[in-house]
Amino acid sequence: MDRRTERKIGIKDVSKEAGVALSTVSHVLNGTAPISAEVRIKVLEAARRLGYLAKRQQKGAIASLSTIYLAVPPGNLPHNDINLVSWTLLTALSRECERRGIKIVAHNGSPELNAAEILAGAKAVNAEGIILVYDDNPKLLRPLAASNYAIVLLNGEDPTMSVDTVAPANRYAARLATQWLLSRGHRRILHLTWRGRSTIMRRLDGFHDAYMEQNLPLDLGRTIYADGYEPDHARKALRAFIARHGGLDGHTAVFCAADNLAIGALSELQAQGFQIPGDIAVVGFDGVAPGDLTVPSLTTVRVPLDSLAVATLKALEQRLSISGQDHPTQRIELGCRLIERDSAASNFLR
Amino acid sequence: MDRRTERKIGIKDVSKEAGVALSTVSHVLNGTAPISAEVRIKVLEAARRLGYLAKRQQKGAIASLSTIYLAVPPGNLPHNDINLVSWTLLTALSRECERRGIKIVAHNGSPELNAAEILAGAKAVNAEGIILVYDDNPKLLRPLAASNYAIVLLNGEDPTMSVDTVAPANRYAARLATQWLLSRGHRRILHLTWRGRSTIMRRLDGFHDAYMEQNLPLDLGRTIYADGYEPDHARKALRAFIARHGGLDGHTAVFCAADNLAIGALSELQAQGFQIPGDIAVVGFDGVAPGDLTVPSLTTVRVPLDSLAVATLKALEQRLSISGQDHPTQRIELGCRLIERDSAASNFLR
DNA sequence: CTGAAAGCGCTTACAG
DNA sequence: CTGAAAGCGCTTACAG
Incomplete structure (x- = not known):
């Protein structure tokens, strides 16, 4: 560098x-x-x-930060290797901190994050700022915001706008991917998602936006909810869908709200004898899975994890440098890019 | 200062x-x-x-900016004194530029903004950056983004994320206002809006979010579309609604997507003999109308226009200082606050 | 706008 | 961690 x-x-x-x-x-x-x-x-x-x-x-x-306290809901911690996105994001954050000589200390508390514990932990290590990853629990955010730590929520959503937030532009990125599929002639697209954090629902918003922008009826795009975001959840959900409809019910593409789901979709669809992308195109979201190693390689939306890490530190520093006044909290969303690979060919035209 | x-x-x-x-x-x-x-x-x-x-x-x-080129769709220019929000926002921007010794030159071209004209204008005055206000026309944004000017879209929405954007957190702010009404016992709330720019639709999203967050059926909240955002449009729309239903149809509050609409709503509702806030509460959005001069004074969501101006310049400078690499574009949303006044009393409880 | 020069604020190395 | 001191990079005033 x-x-x-x-x-x-x-x-x-x-x-x-x-x-x-x-x-x-x-x-x-x-x-x-x-x-x-x-x-x-x-x-x-x-x-x-x-x-x-x-x-x-x-x-x-570069002045003000020396120690950051990092709070991640236990389920998202790197040692749980199911979630490659978390792992990559946290690695990017660590790397950026190291490069700048900032010490980052991970919170280790109750299974359920708890504001008092986090604040005590931050104080114990003399942190100047707190980064909260993934969570969007207002009961947690409110007391943290009331403290006088600089706080940034990373990859989450805080509708109360009580703390600064840095996240990918989920809604616009999902719209982009869907638009891309529509522009290649796909009309009936499945959106495979799960009921998780609200940021994932923004991807559903974007899926709908793309249809609306083209004045296409929303019901051409159908949403399937898996029970979670692991590949097996995707397999199970697709299996049920296919069984119920005796096939893909006319859909020519699956847009998955996470690469993990897309990987499950690829394997289930292929197991059932569908050609990808010939019979059905598959698009993922995240861009961290080794999507160029799957067969076929995965077309996906790449979330700029490195930039998210950099922006988070910048937001923290900015907040730290503000004296007294009431600057409004800010939410920063970063644009994502579509990575075109083989699972959704660019020459599909009906 | x-x-x-x-x-x-x-x-x-x-x-x-x-x-x-x-x-x-x-x-x-x-x-x-x-x-x-x-x-x-x-x-x-x-x-x-x-x-x-x-x-x-x-x-x-503070280094890089000396001249900014400002492009505003003609309908939003200050000389059209209907739109107080534009006027206040542009004033805040001018003031901030003046404070920092930055020259700001307003575009003056065809009635419909046009990328080639804007770029030519910016070049003619040797601007380093372009601020585009309000517009969200992808046909305009794409060629601007492709130029090598630093560009910021202010108070707009660019779903393609081709340029950096600074805007109020419309969705969350609308959710906040609606939540506030719900928490005071209101259940059937009218959302009075108009089919305008997409940022206004985000306020509708937030209106719905508040109901969903409380697990209340969405159809308790009804949306009325006025023909525009002037007070008279609000009057006409409410008059039609009341005539059709022979009254307020059980609604106890009107949440307006703009102060201008709220002012029209106040006058129409009072003209029809309704007590405010006794019979029906009214909440606005913007916070620039002289809402403390209306009778009763207007409870509203205040958009931090000064901070928007400051953030816009900062985003422009940041983009200017980036060399070559492909930093993702960013969208910055600023939190808004609810200003509690008399048109929606805080002690309404059913 | 240049170029040499003085000055200022911050950095840095070091003894205590 | 202090305090005095040298040094560095940028700013500033000025003659050309």
């Missing part, structure tokens, strides 16, 4: 790169003298190219 | 405030030496109290 050669980029390097005087660079960056637009732009572009602007932005923030 | 006396807060002031050595402060802020947790915290709190952390964060960013 840090190339040795560009260790210390300074205003001097920028002036050379832009071919202007050192003082000019300073004036551009501070607005302390009237500078022509052409020169201004030349300087700013050089500063951006060399990463000087980014460095300067970072420098402001 | 800037008290003369605290013009230049430096590390020296922080060291005095915290009662530690100057070098210690530096080490804490840079992590360049092992410092005990107690001292660290003492220093950081002093730094925050004096606004030093905030100053430092700002300093990193």
Whole structure:
């Protein structure tokens, strides 16, 4: 990440790169003298190219964090290797903290997260901030928000907006994937999901949005609820659906609310003799499963886990630097990208 | 805002405030030496109290912006004094730009916004960034996103996530207002809205969320669509509703998707002899109408317009400082607060 | 807008 | 962790 050669980029390097005087660079960056637009732009572009602007932005923030307290509902902890998403997200977070020399201490308490315990734990390790992952329990969030810790909810939903939140743009990303399928001629699409955290329901919203945007009747898209988000839950749910309808009931694609479900869907559909993507296309969501190793490889929505980790730390630092006033809480959603692979071919057209 | 006396807060002031050595402060802020947790915290709190952390964060960013190009759909321009929300938002934006010495140039083009025109206009004034207000037209956003201007969509929705967006947390705020009514015993609530931009539909989502969260049947809450967002549209829609049902049909509250509608609702309901809030409570959304001047004064959801303006500039600067790589786009939503006044009394309990 | 120079604020190395 | 001191990077004032 840090190339040795560009260790210390300074205003001097920028002036050379832009071919202007050192003082000019300073004036551009501070607005302390009237500078022509052409020169201004030349300087700013050089500063951006060399990463000087980014460095300067970072420098402001890098101050305040030394220890973060991390609270994750036990079911989502990495040692439970079923949930690869959690694992990858937490790894990204650890890596980013390490890179910046921030210590991160994981909460280890009752099976059910509990605000008093979390606050006590954070205090015991002298944390400046708390990252709460996945949870969206208002009973938990309210007392945490009332404390004077900087708190960020990661990958969750806080409808009360009592704490800052960082999450993928679930609704828009699901809409994107569904739109992609619709644009390739699919009309009857199954959405395979489960009744879990509310963030997963935002993916269902997006599924519907795509139909509405095309003025297609919503009931062309059918939603199937699995009993959970493991591959076996997907298999069971699909098996039941197929048995009930004596087939796929005219559906040509399955959009799964998680890669785990998509993996189960792939195996169940293939076990039942369906060709993928010939008979039915499969699209996942998450982008952390080894989707390029499945057969066929999995088309999926990639959640930018690294960026989520970075944004979480930034939100925490921002909150820490705010004195007294009542800045409104913010929710930051990051855009996701569709990874096109073989389980949903791009040349399907009915 | 800037008290003369605290013009230049430096590390020296922080060291005095915290009662530690100057070098210690530096080490804490840079992590360049092992410092005990107690001292660290003492220093950081002093730094925050004096606004030093905030100053430092700002300093990193203040660099890159000198001219912003502002594109607003003509119907929302301030000279159309019907829309007080636009006016207040754009004023907040101008004020913040002025405070920071940023020049802001308003686009003035065809009645329908058009990407090529906007880009040409931005280039003509040597802008570094473009703020697009209110619009959510993908045909417009796509080509803008493809340009290499830093772009922020303010108060809009971009489901394609092609540009960074700053907006109020419409869905959660509407949920909050509805929850507040439900918690005061209201069960049958009218949601008065109009078919406009999609952000307004998010307020409808939030209206429904509040019912779902309480496990109340959704059809207790009924939605009325006015023909637009002006007070007269609200009057007409309510008049039709009351005529059709021979009254309020058991509803005890009207939650309006905009203050403008709420003002119309107040006047129509009173004209028809209903007591507010005795017979029916009225809640608005926006918080910019002179809601404390209506009779009765208007309970409403206040959108943090100043913070939206600040966040927009920050997002623009952040995007400007990013070199090459593909950082995902971000959507920032800010939390809103309920302003309790007389049009929905807090002691209504059935 | 340049370039040399003074100055300022923060960083850093070190003895205590 | 302190305190005095050297050093560094950026800012600022100014003549050209």
